Amino acid sequence: MSFPIVYKLGTEPIIDHVFSSSGDVLAITVGNSVKLYKVKGLSKPELFAELKGHNKTVTSVDISPDGSRILTCSQDRNALVWEMCEGEYKPTLVLLRINRAATICRWSPLGDKFAVGSSDRIIAVCYYEEENDWWVSKHLKKPLKSTITSLYWHPNNVLLACGSTDGHTRVFSTFIKGLDAKPEATAWGSKLPFQTLCSDFVSETGAWVHGVAFNATGEILAFVNHDSSLNIVYPQGEGLPPLAYHLVKTSHLPFRSLVFVNDNKIAAAGNDNVLVVFEGDQNGWKELGPTEKILDPIVKHSSTLRSADDDDDEISSHDALNMFKQLDLRGRVTKTTTGGANQSTSHQNTITSVKLYSLSHVSTSGDDGRVVVYKV
Amino acid sequence: MSDWRRIDIDAYEPDKFLSKEELVPDLPETPYSEIQKVSQQSRTYLSSGKFSEALALVLDTPPYVSDEQTKETHTETVFEVLCSIRNNHQVGELKSFIQSLTLDQQDVLVKYLYKTMGKSYGAKQGGLLLNWFEKVVEVSGEGPIVRYLADRRTV
Numbered sequence: 111m112s113f114p115i116v117y118k119l120g121t122e123p124i125i126d127h128v129f130s131s132s133g134d135v136l137a138i139t140v141g142n143s144v145k146l147y148k149v150k151g152l153s154k155p156e157l158f159a160e161l162k163g164h165n166k167t168v169t170s171v172d173i174s175p176d177g178s179r180i181l182t183c184s185q186d187r188n189a190l191v192w193e194m195c196e197g198e199y200k201p202t203l204v205l206l207r208i209n210r211a212a213t214i215c216r217w218s219p220l221g222d223k224f225a226v227g228s229s230d231r232i233i234a235v236c237y238y239e240e241e242n243d244w245w246v247s248k249h250l251k252k253p254l255k256s257t258i259t260s261l262y263w264h265p266n267n268v269l270l271a272c273g274s275t276d277g278h279t280r281v282f283s284t285f286i287k288g289l290d291a292k293p294e295a296t297a298w299g300s301k302l303p304f305q306t307l308c309s310d311f312v313s314e315t316g317a318w319v320h321g322v323a324f325n326a327t328g329e330i331l332a333f334v335n336h337d338s339s340l341n342i343v344y345p346q347g348e349g350l351p352p353l354a355y356h357l358v359k360t361s362h363l364p365f366r367s368l369v370f371v372n373d374n375k376i377a378a379a380g381n382d383n384v385l386v387v388f389e390g391d392q393n394g395w396k397e398l399g400p401t402e403k404i405l406d407p408i409v410k411h412s413s414t415l416r417s418a419d420d421d422d423d424e425i426s427s428h429d430a431l432n433m434f435k436q437l438d439l440r441g442r443v444t445k446t447t448t449g450g451a452n453q454s455t456s457h458q459n460t461i462t463s464v465k466l467y468s469l470s471h472v473s474t475s476g477d478d479g480r481v482v483v484y485k486v
Numbered sequence: 487m488s489d490w491r492r493i494d495i496d497a498y499e500p501d502k503f504l505s506k507e508e509l510v511p512d513l514p515e516t517p518y519s520e521i522q523k524v525s526q527q528s529r530t531y532l533s534s535g536k537f538s539e540a541l542a543l544v545l546d547t548p549p550y551v552s553d554e555q556t557k558e559t560h561t562e563t564v565f566e567v568l569c570s571i572r573n574n575h576q577v578g579e580l581k582s583f584i585q586s587l588t589l590d591q592q593d594v595l596v597k598y599l600y601k602t603m604g605k606s607y608g609a610k611q612g613g614l615l616l617n618w619f620e621k622v623v624e625v626s627g628e629g630p631i632v633r634y635l636a637d638r639r640t641v
Contacts, residue, residue, distance in 0.1 A: 255504040276504055277638065316511055317636035336636040338629045359589050361627025364636070 113485035120479045121427045126170045127475035130177045139168040163201040170214045174221040183212035204245040206234045220267045227258030235284045260321045264328040268293045273319030279333045281309040297345040325370040334365035356395045367464040377472045379461035405454035456482045511639045516549035518556045525563040545591040550639040564598045580621045596630035597641045
């Protein structure tokens with residue numbers, strides 16, 4: 111198979127996507143619903159279910175580690191847990207108790223709880239209460255004072271990193287008595303009652319945080335914000351300043367999401383429509399550059415641009431935009447500009463989420479309605 | 487309820503509201519006297535032909551946390567340096583000045599270019615500022631522009 115693999119899944123923007131851990135199922139957000147595709151071994155993704163339960167834009171989707179449950183959250187202030195029941199996905203409402211849009215939701219590594227971030231300046235940590243047969247939540251409130259934009263779980267199932275629009279990246283404890291086993295001490299702290307603020311970082315610009323991520327062992331934290339740079343933190347221990355803090359400034363447009371490929375490699379992507387790879391260790395990090403060439407879309411690069419996507423009969427949104435631009439500038443539409451990609455990159459618009467697909471592959475989704483799997 | 491979009495919903499939860507003070511960068515305040523010293527020092531550099539030194543000096547000392555008067559004085563100092571360099575060199579030579587700057591200094595330069603473009607004295611020298619701007623972007627890409635927009639440390 112040659113990479114990158116490009117899945118074209120319509121013209122509507124995809125805010126979030128997720129592959130099940132086995133790689134069989136791809137879930138994407140489309141407007142007010144979530145679409146599920148079978149992808150493994152197929153040349154074209156095959157739609158097999160659409161989850162309709164929200165009445166506003168779905169902002170995030172996640173599949174539990176064992177693949178049995180799907181979690182969605184939406185601007186309608188609700189989160190739903192979908193489970194297969196008699197051949198159909200049935201939703202269960204989660205008691206979030208928030209008054210504003212839910213912005214992001216993520217299952218914990220064990221799949222027994224999940225966190226939902228919101229613009230109500232609250233993170234709801236949710237777990238299943240057997241007596242009531244209901245998903246209930248506990249709120250992380252202090253000292254949050256702005257919208258939560260991103261969440262990432264530490265592998266120990268207790269610590270949670272969150273990024274928010276006030277420029278802070280924080281690490282909280284979500285220890286729930288009776289559910290979690292007492293976690294072992296990590297570099298982030300040892301005593302971890304619920305809502306313990308373990309760490310708090312602000313990058314030098316103090317810009318919005320768009321994405322946070324731990325590495326596989328949870329010993330490194332990285333985040334991207336709206337200043338086109340990547341921050342990497344190596345914690346030293348409770349109450350101590352970090353062992354190392356690295357800031358990599360780039361000349362790209364802002365990054366929206368990132369993921370650790372391994373301890374020495376990070377993939378980030380955003381408004382530049384391209385995946386950028388960074389490499390480094392505790393002594394320093396540097397940008398390896400974009401995985402694809404960014405060519406000026408105004409100059410014609412016929413050989414690279416006329417890619418093999420002519421099998422799409424449906425006119426895409428950028429083709430339509432191009433058509434109107436042509437009409438506006440020249441008063442007519444030239445044949446050459448319809449069909450075919452507009453830009454040299456696999457994504458034609460902002461990349462909204464980056465996830466780890468396998469040990470050497472990363473998947474991305476974007477506002478162009480595409481999901482792409484890159485080899486890094 | 488036709489104007490429900492205009493309701494200030496934050497007013498209903500005042501204790502959770504993020505105040506302006508909380509967004510001020512956590513940096514020491516720059517006193518006016520320090521900026522005056524920088525201004526004099528940069529003039530000394532300029533009069534003795536040390537253009538690179540003057541540029542690096544004014545870009546290393548932006549008053550992020552201070553009163554308007556101090557910020558304005560420093561903006562004028564930076565503007566003076568930029569004019570002086572341009573008036574004594576060809577357009578093509580600006581690039582080498584920018585290349586000698588650090589990434590941080592380039593970011594600060596873009597901040598001051600935008601700020602001076604909004605001033606009446608800057609508007610009169612629009613061409614000069616655009617010369618500088620073009621060369622910075624050529625060297626450093628779009629990063630400094632994004633950082634100018636996103637940075638809470640305003641000049």
